[in-house]
Amino acid sequence: MSLALKNHIEKIVSLTDEEFKYVLSFFTKKKLQKHQFLIASGAPVQTDHFVLKGLLKATYTNDEGKQHILQFAMEDWWVTDYQAYFLQTNATLNIDCLENSEVLCLTLENREKLCRELQKIEHFFRIKTSMGFVAQQQRILSLLNKDAKGRYNQLLEQYPQLLQRVPKTILAAYLGVTRETLSRL
Amino acid sequence: MSLALKNHIEKIVSLTDEEFKYVLSFFTKKKLQKHQFLIASGAPVQTDHFVLKGLLKATYTNDEGKQHILQFAMEDWWVTDYQAYFLQTNATLNIDCLENSEVLCLTLENREKLCRELQKIEHFFRIKTSMGFVAQQQRILSLLNKDAKGRYNQLLEQYPQLLQRVPKTILAAYLGVTRETLSRL
DNA sequence: TTGTAAATGTGATATACATCACAATAAATA
DNA sequence: TATTTATTGTGATGTATATCACATTTACAA
Numbered sequence: 001m002s003l004a005l006k007n008h009i010e011k012i013v014s015l016t017d018e019e020f021k022y023v024l025s026f027f028t029k030k031k032l033q034k035h036q037f038l039i040a041s042g043a044p045v046q047t048d049h050f051v052l053k054g055l056l057k058a059t060y061t062n063d064e065g066k067q068h069i070l071q072f073a074m075e076d077w078w079v080t081d082y083q084a085y086f087l088q089t090n091a092t093l094n095i096d097c098l099e100n101s102e103v104l105c106l107t108l109e110n111r112e113k114l115c116r117e118l119q120k121i122e123h124f125f126r127i128k129t130s131m132g133f134v135a136q137q138q139r140i141l142s143l144l145n146k147d148a149k150g151r152y153n154q155l156l157e158q159y160p161q162l163l164q165r166v167p168k169t170i171l172a173a174y175l176g177v178t179r180e181t182l183s184r185l
Numbered sequence: 186m187s188l189a190l191k192n193h194i195e196k197i198v199s200l201t202d203e204e205f206k207y208v209l210s211f212f213t214k215k216k217l218q219k220h221q222f223l224i225a226s227g228a229p230v231q232t233d234h235f236v237l238k239g240l241l242k243a244t245y246t247n248d249e250g251k252q253h254i255l256q257f258a259m260e261d262w263w264v265t266d267y268q269a270y271f272l273q274t275n276a277t278l279n280i281d282c283l284e285n286s287e288v289l290c291l292t293l294e295n296r297e298k299l300c301r302e303l304q305k306i307e308h309f310f311r312i313k314t315s316m317g318f319v320a321q322q323q324r325i326l327s328l329l330n331k332d333a334k335g336r337y338n339q340l341l342e343q344y345p346q347l348l349q350r351v352p353k354t355i356l357a358a359y360l361g362v363t364r365e366t367l368s369r370l
Numbered sequence: 371t372t373g374t375a376a377a378t379g380t381g382a383t384a385t386a387c388a389t390c391a392c393a394a395t396a397a398a399t400a
Numbered sequence: 401t402a403t404t405t406a407t408t409g410t411g412a413t414g415t416a417t418a419t420c421a422c423a424t425t426t427a428c429a430a
Contacts, residue, residue, distance in 0.1 A: 363417075365418080
């Protein structure tokens with residue numbers, strides 16, 4: 001249900017039913033299977049995505065083939081290759097599904113049109129992005145400050161659900177350690 | 186000169202002289218000496234800051250007394266303890282001056298008022314924050330991906346000016362290595 | 371100028387984590 | 401169900417970086 005999006009937006013601004021209907025008309029729904037790619041490195045990035053259902057991961061693979069996870073995205077989260085999306089360049093990230101998923105897609109053009117026409121939505125995205133910015137600062141501090149164990153414990157505290165849904169191999173790639181190290185706790 | 190702020194904003198939206206005059210009326214100017222604190226850990230965070238002149242660092246000090254640098258801020262950059270600013274809680278960061286500095290201060294109340302009254306400004310902050318978000322994702326990838334040398338080289342490439350203005354001891358705290366390691370390149 | 375503090379370089383050693391290797395389960399798929 | 405493929409644990413060893421210690425240089429202040 002796209003009610004999820006309405007509830008999500010209304011945590012920041014309230015919308016009439018007509019307004020929300022209008023907002024929703026700018027999105028398209030997409031269903032993906034586990035292991036399917038939402039964004040493939042090298043390809044243009046058309047859309048940002050609000051996750052209705054499922055779980056995805058955004059990863060960067062370096063020259064030596066080592067994969068690092070920039071973010072997870074589950075229900076009510078947004079995910080895309082933001083650098084490529086905002087600058088309209090090709091993706092450097094891969095985003096794929098850890099579970100069957102369902103997302104609402106928003107092109108940059110539609111996002112900007114929506115923000116122009118409904119200041120409430122521009123407000124929503126400004127506040128949302130500010131909160132995302134703060135969350136990322138916390139992640140940076142965590143990487144600077146804490147060792148593997150500390151980062152693992154913090155992740156458990158913040159997102160205990162992830163532990164149930166994601167294999168440890170994958171968690172390790174998010175924490176920036178090898179699966180062996182994580183296995184030894 | 187606060188022309189710097191006008192030019193800065195106009196990279197994203199254009200403002201008439203009257204509009205800019207109005208915008209500027211929401212800011213207050215503050216001058217600081219080298220070593221002076223703009224934000225002190227534990228105290229409330231009243232304002233966000235646009236740097237007119239000088240150089241500052243935002244740091245987090247952990248339980249063992251080790252200091253990590255979350256960001257530098259020089260001319261045309263914005264800096265505050267964003268978590269504390271947006272959530273109106275006490276600072277967990279310290280922000281102090283590496284050089285004599287001059288900043289324009291904007292309270293959260295004024296920021297929100299300005300955004301409400303002038304959509305252009307809400308647009309400006311939305312875009313600005315989105316770019317900041319992207320820059321931080323790059324920093325996270327750099328911390329996950331690169332070793333000390335790689336991160337150092339990237340910093341040199343991105344901000345060669347910093348090298349002239351900041352002692353290596355301090356750069357090390359930004360890169361997440363000890364000064365000894367950085368000294369050995 | 372002289373004295374004190376900050377910044378830098380370098381050695382010796384310790385440690386967290388990576389890497390490689392292999393085995394044991396658990397889960398997905400034919 | 402059987403067969404393959406992913407996930408996890410654990411040992412042995414290597415390596416980047418931390419830590420501690422001390423000397424040298426540079427900046428700042430009395």
